[in-house]
Amino acid sequence: MQQKELEMTNMNQNHNALVKTVANPKSLFWTNLGRNWYKFSRNPLSVIGLVIVLTIVILAIFAPWIAPFPEHAGPFTDYKNAGQPPSLQHLFGTDNNGRDIFSRVIFAFRGALIMAVVVLALSVPPGVLLGLIAGYFHHTWIDTVVMRITDIFLGVPPLILALAIASVLKPSLMNAMIAVTVMWWPWYTRLVYGMASSISNEYFVVAAELTGASKFHIIFREILPNCLSPIFTKMALDVGWVILMGASLSFVGLGEQPPTPALGRMVADGARYMPTYWWMTVFPALAIVLTILGFNLAGDGVRDMLETRMG
Amino acid sequence: MKLGSFLLRRILLSIFVIFGLSILIFVIARIVPGDPARLALGPRAPEDVVQRLREQMHLDKPLPVQYYFWIKGVFTGDLGDSLVTKRPVLEDIKEYLPATLELAIFAGILMAIFAILLGTLAARFRDTWIDGVIRVLSYFGVAVPAFVVAVIFMLIFGYFWPILPTLGRLSPGVVPPRTITGLLTLDSLIQGNFVAFWDSFKHLILPAIALSLGGLFQEARITRSSMVDNMNKDFLAAERGYGIPERVIMFKYLLKPSLIPTASVMALDFASLFGNAFLVELIFNWPGVSRYGVTAMLQKDLNAISAVIIVFGGIFVIVNIIVDVIVAFLDPRIRLGAAKGT
Numbered sequence: 001m002q003q004k005e006l007e008m009t010n011m012n013q014n015h016n017a018l019v020k021t022v023a024n025p026k027s028l029f030w031t032n033l034g035r036n037w038y039k040f041s042r043n044p045l046s047v048i049g050l051v052i053v054l055t056i057v058i059l060a061i062f063a064p065w066i067a068p069f070p071e072h073a074g075p076f077t078d079y080k081n082a083g084q085p086p087s088l089q090h091l092f093g094t095d096n097n098g099r100d101i102f103s104r105v106i107f108a109f110r111g112a113l114i115m116a117v118v119v120l121a122l123s124v125p126p127g128v129l130l131g132l133i134a135g136y137f138h139h140t141w142i143d144t145v146v147m148r149i150t151d152i153f154l155g156v157p158p159l160i161l162a163l164a165i166a167s168v169l170k171p172s173l174m175n176a177m178i179a180v181t182v183m184w185w186p187w188y189t190r191l192v193y194g195m196a197s198s199i200s201n202e203y204f205v206v207a208a209e210l211t212g213a214s215k216f217h218i219i220f221r222e223i224l225p226n227c228l229s230p231i232f233t234k235m236a237l238d239v240g241w242v243i244l245m246g247a248s249l250s251f252v253g254l255g256e257q258p259p260t261p262a263l264g265r266m267v268a269d270g271a272r273y274m275p276t277y278w279w280m281t282v283f284p285a286l287a288i289v290l291t292i293l294g295f296n297l298a299g300d301g302v303r304d305m306l307e308t309r310m311g
Numbered sequence: 312m313k314l315g316s317f318l319l320r321r322i323l324l325s326i327f328v329i330f331g332l333s334i335l336i337f338v339i340a341r342i343v344p345g346d347p348a349r350l351a352l353g354p355r356a357p358e359d360v361v362q363r364l365r366e367q368m369h370l371d372k373p374l375p376v377q378y379y380f381w382i383k384g385v386f387t388g389d390l391g392d393s394l395v396t397k398r399p400v401l402e403d404i405k406e407y408l409p410a411t412l413e414l415a416i417f418a419g420i421l422m423a424i425f426a427i428l429l430g431t432l433a434a435r436f437r438d439t440w441i442d443g444v445i446r447v448l449s450y451f452g453v454a455v456p457a458f459v460v461a462v463i464f465m466l467i468f469g470y471f472w473p474i475l476p477t478l479g480r481l482s483p484g485v486v487p488p489r490t491i492t493g494l495l496t497l498d499s500l501i502q503g504n505f506v507a508f509w510d511s512f513k514h515l516i517l518p519a520i521a522l523s524l525g526g527l528f529q530e531a532r533i534t535r536s537s538m539v540d541n542m543n544k545d546f547l548a549a550e551r552g553y554g555i556p557e558r559v560i561m562f563k564y565l566l567k568p569s570l571i572p573t574a575s576v577m578a579l580d581f582a583s584l585f586g587n588a589f590l591v592e593l594i595f596n597w598p599g600v601s602r603y604g605v606t607a608m609l610q611k612d613l614n615a616i617s618a619v620i621i622v623f624g625g626i627f628v629i630v631n632i633i634v635d636v637i638v639a640f641l642d643p644r645i646r647l648g649a650a651k652g653t
Contacts, residue, residue: 045450151324152331156624157586160604164616165339167608244456251458251590252605264458271462271594275470282466285459293454 040301049297056291060109072099073107075259083277093279095270101280104261105287111256112263112291115177115246116239122181127188128231132219134189135196147193153186159248166254173256176249180242191234195227229306236302240295247288263288321635325628332624333385337378340613346370347394347613385621391614395607400618404600408622409493410480411588411599416494417515418522419581426527426573430534431566437539445531452528458590461521465594468517476514478596485510518595522587526580530573538569571642578634582627 041047064070068089078098086093092101134146153161166179199205200223208222249255250264258265263284270280340347348364349356365371368391369380384390390400433445469477480495481487488499488507496515499507541547542565550560585601592602600619607615 148327148331151328152335155328155332156620156627157583159583159586160589160620160623161335161339163589163605163608164336164620167616168339168342168611168613240454247456248458248590252593252609254608267459267462271465274462274466278466281462285462288459289451289455292456293450296454297450 036305040305043301043304045297046301046304049294049299049301052290052294053298056109056294057113059106060113063106063110067100067103067106069100069103070107072103073259073261083273086279086283092283093277095266095280096273096277101266101283104266105263105284108256108261108263108266108284108287109291111173111250111260112243112246115173115180116242116295118177119180119184119242119246120235120238122177123184124188124231124235127185128192128224128227130185131189131192132196132223132227135193136200136215136219136223138193138197138200143193143197146189150186150189150193153183154190158183159245162245162249163252163254166249171254171257173260173262176246176255179249179254180245183245184238184242187238188231188234191230192227195230196223199223199226233299233303233306237296237299240292240299243295244288244292263291317639318632318636321632325632329621329624329628333382333621334378336617336620337381340617341374341377347611381617390618390621393607393615394612395610395615400614403603403615404618404622407598407600407603410495410597411585411592411601413494413496414515414518414522414592414597414599415581415584415588417496418519418584421519422523422527422530422580422584423577425523426530426577427534427566427570429528429531430538430573431561433531433535434538434542434569435561437535442535445528445535449528449532452524455524456590457521457525457587458594460524461518461591461594464517464521475517476510477517480511480514480598481507482510482514518591518597521591521595522584525587526577526584530577530580533576534569534573537572538565541565541569567641571638574634574638574641578631578638581634582630585623585626 040050059066063073067073068091069076076097076099078094081090081094081098082096084090084094084098090100090102092105095101095104130146130150134143134150137143162179162183165182166176169175169178196219200218205218205222208218213222246255247262247264247267250262251268253265253268255264256262266284267281267288270277270282270284273280346361346365348361348368348370352361352364369377372380381391388401390404392398393400393403396403429445433442436442465477468475476482485507486504487495488502488504491498491501495511496508499505499511547560547565550564551557555564588599588601589605591597592599593605596602600622603615604619604623606612607619
């Protein structure tokens, strides 16, 4: 998150160049699909990341058909087969209830991905909106109020506040998502604020103001399109972080509740059976690492794709 | 002078942030579904006892009045009693905070030393296998959550290869030093108790590595790229022209300006280290304020939760101010620009 912050500030500085060259990044994306793919795939690591991401997404969507033991993702017990080490039949072994860990990991991807999608879908729009408003009305009381509230939210490590919010609510995937969402919007507000306040001094915004365009038009039609690339980049890079946050919450039991599998929870449960059933911990842990790694690498690719256009 | 006004502004902003944070925490603590007093006493407690506690906690009064009592308590050092330990929260925090600080400071030192070392190495030997290895490590370092590292350490060092202790701060049987600072390593060193020092130091290693890994590699990469960016600057060519040895240039003239971005990221990482400490302390059974905080959260011990968050908010703010000062010292542009700009 921190590195991204830094990159974002660099981006802000480069932003004036962007403003002049890109009128509407969204339409450019589709007309330049081949070019974008070239930029994305220039770094083989991004392609590896994309392959990991696509694999995880497909596994999650088609979990009931792909998982060898789909019923093991629920309240299933088979004590005869409890604690089996990894084998061809049970790739990742079985847990203390005799459930196939490979199947459970595949199903756990669902919660992780849903979390990422929902948190970003809920936190980005308000974060961006507040940033746009504060940036457009910069040096007014609106700017002060919005940005100081943002500062407050950024004033504690996000994990601590997310843990606190999740803990006072009833533990569930839904409440974990709420807790992370509450912590996530300020980063977007801060990012967009920087861009919007510099764009609002550009001549095309001034021109629009002089022709009597409404504030609504200026904010959403003139300023917002010019902020989209960095917003999309940050979203791409954030997926891995949201999943990490979700795994951390579920590790302490504040996420998806059993018997539904959650990656963090599986690591925590497995830790109680260490070292005998080491596979109960190690494979879900690897799944977390691989997921975050995949999304981070692919996110870097998205950044390369959107960023080079500024040059 | 200019640094002074810069600092003053930062401190004022920080006070505001802490104040806002206190409102935020208060609101969070009061959105709890259910009755905190009932939660504290359990479902079997008689109604009149619960009612008495409710009055004691001011839960029967309107929210702003409750906030007033709470914030007054914060300023007078009365954070209420922990509903779980039945002791004043302040006492609990005083007891547990040093352990967390010791762990975080040690992890922070590890992070800083190795980030700068690895970053410098990667920059010095850029585009060789050394650079490649550090880059691959950094991809993983960022992707592996601290709690995963901690659990894997537990598995390896707790069971298969027990060369380092994995639980608590001291081995049973080792006489702890008298408390001066509360940091066991420091206290035992001051008192010349080398047995306790060595033992507590060994206990620190694994949790500190688990905590520092993520930030460490990220900072190493930033240090590397910022050093590589600076390598072609004219001032270095001039120094080479003067015949200054390459090693001196590397560590004295190149490293210092290159550490500016590293330092600001390090600040954020050091602060988020306290967030990750919540999980790492839990795993290593480290008797710190983070473990206390998680326990409080899982038990819905509201007074303790609020206090822990305020404490961490305070630490976060202080760390950020300190780092701003360090960055200002490293970067004359900020030091001088602070008064001129904005």
